[in-house]
Amino acid sequence: xxxxxxxxxxxxxxxxxxxxxxxxxxxxxxxxxxxxxxxxxxxxxxxxxxxxxxxxxxxxxxxxxxxxxxxxxxxxxxxxxxxxxxxxxxxxxxxxxxxxxxxxxxxxxxxxxxxxxxxxxxxxxxxxxxxxxxxxxxxxxxxxxxxxxxxxxxxxxxxxxxxxxxxxxxxxxxxxxxxxxxxxxxxxxxxxxxxxxxxxxxxxxxxxxxxxxxxxxxxxxxxxxxxxxxxxxxxxxxxxxxxxxxxxxxxxxxxxxxxxxxxxxxxxxxxxxxxxxxxxxxxxxxxxxxxxxxxxxxxxxxxxxxxxxxxxxxxxxxxxxxxxxxxxxxxxxxxxxxxxxxxxxxxxxxxxxxxxxxxxxxxxxxxxxxxxxxxxxxxxxxxxxxxxxxxxxxxxxxxxxxxxxxxxxxxxxxxxxxxxxxxxxxxxxxxxxxxxxxxxxxxxxxxxxxxxxxxxxxxxxxxxxxxxxxxxxxxxxxxxxxxxxxxxxxxxxxxxxxxxxxxxxxxxxxxxxxxxxxxxxxxx
Numbered sequence: 001x002x003x004x005x006x007x008x009x010x011x012x013x014x015x016x017x018x019x020x021x022x023x024x025x026x027x028x029x030x031x032x033x034x035x036x037x038x039x040x041x042x043x044x045x046x047x048x049x050x051x052x053x054x055x056x057x058x059x060x061x062x063x064x065x066x067x068x069x070x071x072x073x074x075x076x077x078x079x080x081x082x083x084x085x086x087x088x089x090x091x092x093x094x095x096x097x098x099x100x101x102x103x104x105x106x107x108x109x110x111x112x113x114x115x116x117x118x119x120x121x122x123x124x125x126x127x128x129x130x131x132x133x134x135x136x137x138x139x140x141x142x143x144x145x146x147x148x149x150x151x152x153x154x155x156x157x158x159x160x161x162x163x164x165x166x167x168x169x170x171x172x173x174x175x176x177x178x179x180x181x182x183x184x185x186x187x188x189x190x191x192x193x194x195x196x197x198x199x200x201x202x203x204x205x206x207x208x209x210x211x212x213x214x215x216x217x218x219x220x221x222x223x224x225x226x227x228x229x230x231x232x233x234x235x236x237x238x239x240x241x242x243x244x245x246x247x248x249x250x251x252x253x254x255x256x257x258x259x260x261x262x263x264x265x266x267x268x269x270x271x272x273x274x275x276x277x278x279x280x281x282x283x284x285x286x287x288x289x290x291x292x293x294x295x296x297x298x299x300x301x302x303x304x305x306x307x308x309x310x311x312x313x314x315x316x317x318x319x320x321x322x323x324x325x326x327x328x329x330x331x332x333x334x335x336x337x338x339x340x341x342x343x344x345x346x347x348x349x350x351x352x353x354x355x356x357x358x359x360x361x362x363x364x365x366x367x368x369x370x371x372x373x374x375x376x377x378x379x380x381x382x383x384x385x386x387x388x389x390x391x392x393x394x395x396x397x398x399x400x401x402x403x404x405x406x407x408x409x410x411x412x413x414x415x416x417x418x419x420x421x422x423x424x425x426x427x428x429x430x431x432x433x434x435x436x437x438x439x440x441x442x443x444x445x446x447x448x449x450x451x452x453x454x455x456x457x458x459x460x461x462x463x464x465x466x467x468x469x470x471x472x473x474x475x476x477x478x479x480x481x482x483x484x485x486x487x488x489x490x491x492x493x494x495x496x497x498x499x500x501x502x503x504x505x506x507x508x509x510x511x512x513x514x515x516x517x518x519x520x521x522x523x524x
Contacts, residue, residue, distance in 0.1 A: 040167075040519045041498070042251045043302045044242070044287075045511070047096070047174075048280045049089065049260045050482070051307030052271060053079040053493040059277045067284035068277070068495070070294050072305055075497025082507040085445035086110075086349045087482045087489040088308035090123050090146065093176040093507065096308075098155040099258070099512030101448025106152040107176075108452035109349040109483075113356045115455035118340055120347060121150070123175070125474065143185070143214075144201060145183070147178040158254060158512055159206035165521045168207035168252035172241045173233055173260065179206035185214045207252055210241045218244035235261045246290040251301070253519045259283055266480045271311045284295040298498035302518055306508070307492030311480035312464045314349060318477045322469045323376050323462060325353060329367065332359075336472070341523075348473040350483035351466070355458040367458060376466040378486065379423055381459040383450045392423045399423045401443055409434040411505055415443050424485075439485050441507060446485060464488050 057079075059065040060072070084095035084102070086109045094100075094107040100109055111122045123142045141150070148216055151157075159169045159179035171177040185201040195323045209215050212233045238257050245251045262276020269275075284305070291297040317322035325346050326334060335345035335358070342365070343359035355371075357364055364382055371380050372393050381390045390399040397420040405416030409427065421428055423436040424446070449459055462468060467481045482489040496502060503514045 012499050025294060025354070030245060040253050041300070041302055042253055042255065043304065043515055043518045044251075044255045044257060045096075045304045045306075046257045046284070046287075046310050046513065047093070047306060048262060048277075049258070049308055050262050050276065050311050050480075051280065051492060052098070052310045053491070055272060055274055056277055056493055059274045059281070061483060062274075064274060064278050065281040067281045067288055067294075068305070070288070071284075071298070071305060071495045071497040074295075074298055075303070076502060078494040078503075078506055080440075080491045080495075081287045081494040082307060082440045082445075083307075083309050083490045083492055084508060085449050085485050085490070086352045087484065088349050088396060089308055090175050092308045093174065095175075096396075096511055097157040097159070097176050097178075098151075099509060100155050101444060101509060102452035103448040103450070104152065105155050106452060107146070107150060108354065108449065109347065109352075111347040112354055112453060113345040113347050113455065113457075115356070115358070115453070118335075119133055120345065121145075135373050144203065147176060147203065147205075151176065151178055158256070158515055161273045162519065162521055163206075163518060167254070167521055168208075168209070169206040169254040169256075169517060170245065170252045171206050171256045172210040173238045174256045174260040175258070176210055177203075177205045177211070177256075179204055179209070181205060181207055181209075183209045183215065185211070206256075208245065208250070208255075210238075211236060216240055220244075222389045224410060233260055235259045235279055235283040236286075239286040242287050243290050246287075254515060266311050267476050269477045270313050272482045300498075302496070302498040304494070304496050304511070304515075306494040306511075308508075309482045310487075310489045310491055312486070312488040314467045314476045314479060314481050315465050316478035318475065320483065321466055321473050321477045323374060323417050323460075323466055324469050325460075326470050329355075329370060329372060330445075331425075332362070332367075334470070346470045348468050348470055350476070350481040351462045351468065351489060352483040352485070353468040353470075355460060357458065362398065364456065364458060371458070371460055376463055378461050378463045378484070379430070381446055381450060381461075382457070388447065388450055395420045395423050401447075403447065406441055407432045407434050409441075409443065411441060411507070412442070413444055419442075438487050440487055440490055442485060445490075461485050 056068060060069045061512060064165045084092045088110040091102055091107050091109050094105040098105045111125060114121050121141050122138050123146055157178050162169045163180035181202055183205050185203060189284060210217055237258055242257050259280050261279045265276045266273050288294045288297045291300060329344060332344045333342040335342040343362050345356040345358060347354040368380050371377060372391060375393050377393055379390050387400050387402055399419040399421055402416045405414055407415045407417050424442045427435040427437060463486050464486055467475060469475050499518060501517055503510045
């Protein structure tokens, strides 16, 4: 009984932390022992979870975001930057730090099914999903396997590329942090008692790695890493760590910093909520205030501030808003923690989902035909050895596409296209030029998800206002959700101040190249 109570407490800690990384503690590290290079103007890249352009502009107009306003007025604002797909933080951060889509970095989403291990991978979600997938698996996947095993070794993060050139970098509360410097994370006895994690964990990260209660430098951050403030995975902790680096004159050439607080508020209250932006602005003010003036801050540092994904309103009426895939596909059996030999496995990423057809006797086409009956689904996609297919309940014809054809999009990518291009809202002119509308960079981003993993699977993507669920998933009816390919989830603002160099394209996948250029590490 005591063991069950301990396990319940640990699950509560995981949920309260928002992500699994918050369950461990380690001693404060000593930043003064780190020797950093000072050859280039430092770059600070700050990701504000679920930052969107329209609410940001409203907050600025109402005088609630002075730091954002300053950076925009003294830099450049890109109001429509394109995220990765699915629009979930782990997959997006992987794209941001590797400069690749999931077909290369191999992180398919927040939740996905690993066919060769016959289990669901989750990097932290609702309590029912954590229980179904196994608390120990979720803890290990989030803390260890995400960076060590799941992120492809065929791509390099910004941290790794900089380390190859003997250039320092840092990560503060970043989910993706893989680098070339070994760090040790110490796990408290509470966790090891129930065999969730080993006593000590060795990982490879950047020169400076700060990860909530797992790893910190600023001794004054102890009061910001309790359960009720997500064990250090919060705006204040991130701002304090970055301020400490600046004050100790230990700011490296590149720092990735994550401000997570807005996400939970927007999920609950919807995309128009401004509280998260106000809290993010307060954190930015704390960072800028480390200099004698904000003008000096942008003279000394290049600041890049961006959102990771947008969010769509989800209708309040659950029967209408929630697309229950268990009910829709009720004639099949489903994988769950205690039932491993099932026909289908469902990985919900809020407004998109992967449906894995593990029973070879089940044809993909029969599952697709059932899904096509639900008008709340925008499109359904899958692949075979020859082609990639996209269909929609709103179209009788399929769209097929593959790379390296005669059609060229606005990012210089070429494609073979046939069928109903309206399914992905593509406009094609007489010169075979592709223009994206409701689904920005649709072909490359969807291709990335289709080739992000092994196995037979189908992608389903919801229309705005709707969200997918299965038996164990948490829903956001009456609030906000993301995950889809649609522009409401995919368009984010990006602000750059302190430089006259800018990205070639308005996509997060191109930010890595810009960062390497800014710190003098880019090679053709």
